[in-house]
């Protein structure tokens with residue numbers, strides 16, 4: 465197989481991949497991010513093919529059949545450095561066969577193993593050494609960093625310097641499920657390439673196959689994992705499902721009742737920082753659904769049971785308000801990941817929701 469299949473919903477990714485061929489105007493760093501099953505790996509391979517293809521013919525600006533295109537998925541192109549987290553990071557980075565990701569199997573053993581995988585500074589120094597050298601064959605030298613959220617802190621800082629002042633022939637592609645776990649200073653210097661969600665059926669069959677789930681479980685996982693930063697394995701967890709229900713209830717209090725109701729509830733939350741972040745993500749999801757609800761678009765699977773509440777919320781919040789609030793939610797999430805007191809950040813965000821919901825529009 466020379467050209468992996470790319471789900472057809474990746475219009476943005478396709479445009480970006482085409483840009484791999486253009487010499488000027490392209491950012492030196494890209495951040496490809498999206499949920500499991502969205503095709504990050506496929507998009508990265510196509511992107512590299514579009515950089516190195518000898519003809520440039522084909523939907524992604526790559527033919528898939530020339531010598532360069534064929535060598536990319538095999539990891540045999542001398543100007544491509546492909547990095548993924550390693551168990552002990554013993555291996556020197558080398559372009560190796562980009563594999564199909566099977567690291568998300570939900571068995572205990574593999575999740576234990578998964579926790580130990582990281583990308584070390586040694587690996588990134590070696591990448592740096594290669595990126596500063598001239599290309600051997602192609603027009604560029606490309607470094608692909610997979611699961612970039614697993615970069616160790618010193619490795620990420622070293623990369624930051626590379627991203628700030630890249631050699632003119634260098635391209636760096638980061639891929640991650642967790643955009644927010646990438647150093648903000650790196651993120652801001654990358655061209656962001658969000659991968660959309662496949663349709664629910666595609667995702668469901670992916671989950672059934674990849675996680676050995678029954679159809680019902682797969683449907684449930686899709687509902688939850690469709691939120692950008694939640695892993696399917698987490699999505700099936702009862703405490704996370706409770707968190708989601710609590711998030712919906714809090715949002716409802718903000719829109720329909722007022723601060724006297726939601727502030728005491730927030731004050732009583734006993735959660736870790738990551739759970740607070742998750743609440744904000746659930747709210748962002750709700751806001752997106754409010755927009756869909758207003759536009760009479762189909763609600764995503766995970767929200768069909770919430771239709772009456774969503775209709776009530778979307779009568780109070782107009783489209784631009786929802787969009788503003790979604791933007792704001794990213795800031796609050798980052799604040800919580802930083803030094804902000806999570807309870808205060810949540811309360812501030814809901815106050816903003818409350819204001820929008822009660823203003824005349």
Ligand SMILES: [Zn+2]
Pocket residue numbers: 516517518519520526527528529530531532533534
């Ligand atoms: Zn080609």
